[in-house]
Amino acid sequence: MPESKILVVMGSDSDFGVMEPCLAALRELGVQYDAQVCSAHRSPARASALALSAEDDGYGVVIAAAGLAAHLPGVLAAYTTLPVIGVPIAGGALKGMDALLAIVQMPPGIPVATVAIDGAVNAAVLACQILATADKALSERLKSYKKKLEDGVEQRNRRLQDKLAGRT
Numbered sequence: 001m002p003e004s005k006i007l008v009v010m011g012s013d014s015d016f017g018v019m020e021p022c023l024a025a026l027r028e029l030g031v032q033y034d035a036q037v038c039s040a041h042r043s044p045a046r047a048s049a050l051a052l053s054a055e056d057d058g059y060g061v062v063i064a065a066a067g068l069a070a071h072l073p074g075v076l077a078a079y080t081t082l083p084v085i086g087v088p089i090a091g092g093a094l095k096g097m098d099a100l101l102a103i104v105q106m107p108p109g110i111p112v113a114t115v116a117i118d119g120a121v122n123a124a125v126l127a128c129q130i131l132a133t134a135d136k137a138l139s140e141r142l143k144s145y146k147k148k149l150e151d152g153v154e155q156r157n158r159r160l161q162d163k164l165a166g167r168t
Contacts, residue, residue: 003135004060005032006127009050009076011066013037015089019065022087022120029128029141034059040071047072051079061127064112065120067091070099073112083130085123086112 006026010019019035026033038047054062062080064073065087073086088099096117104114115122125142132139162168 003032003138004131005034005058006061006063006124006131007050007054007057007059008033008035008063009047009065009072010035010037011039011064011070011072011089015065015067018089018118019087019120022063022065022124025121025124026128029124029138029145031124031128031131031138038072040066040075041069044075047075048079051076051082054080054082060131061085063087063123063127065089065123066103067096067099070102073103073114074106074110077106077110077112083127084112085126086114087120087123088114088117090117 008019008022008026010016023033023035036050038050040047051062059082062076062082062084064076064084066072067089068091070086070088073084077084086103088096088103090096090099092098100114100117103112106112113126115126125145128138128142132142159168
């Protein structure tokens with residue numbers, strides 16, 4: 001069985017700056033992905049087609065980023081049984097709170113896992129953790145990734161201790 005890949009859908013190409021770290025994390029973890037722009041409001045037929053074909057196209061998880069009304073993750077989730085992870089994008093008068101609430105407050109039966117506003121990296125890691133339940137090699141890469149995070153904290157602690165002791 002081929003390795004699952006991740007479909008990343010952005011409501012606009014202006015979301016790329018927020019989502020670029022997501023794509024970088026997926027590359028770092030060695031997971032295949034495709035990225036698309038699709039609007040729940042301006043191209044609803046395309047949104048439904050992407051979601052309806054996602055599983056047959058080899059995707060195991062969908063990550064959907066949207067701002068303001070942020071209907072894209074929910075629309076995609078309505079058309080697929082794949083896990084959908086929503087990334088609320090900061091913007092507008094409410095600085096992303098409207099997007100966060102729109103994504104997290106889904107009706108029963110249409111869940112969307114939701115990360116923090118602009119939480120693109122966590123979306124990538126969560127998507128990989130979902131895929132890793134059936135992929136031992138990816139699970140090991142995730143363990144290494146998290147060990148690298150831990151090592152970074154230890155390195156920052158050593159720098160702090162050096163500063164406090166006047167060694168820098």
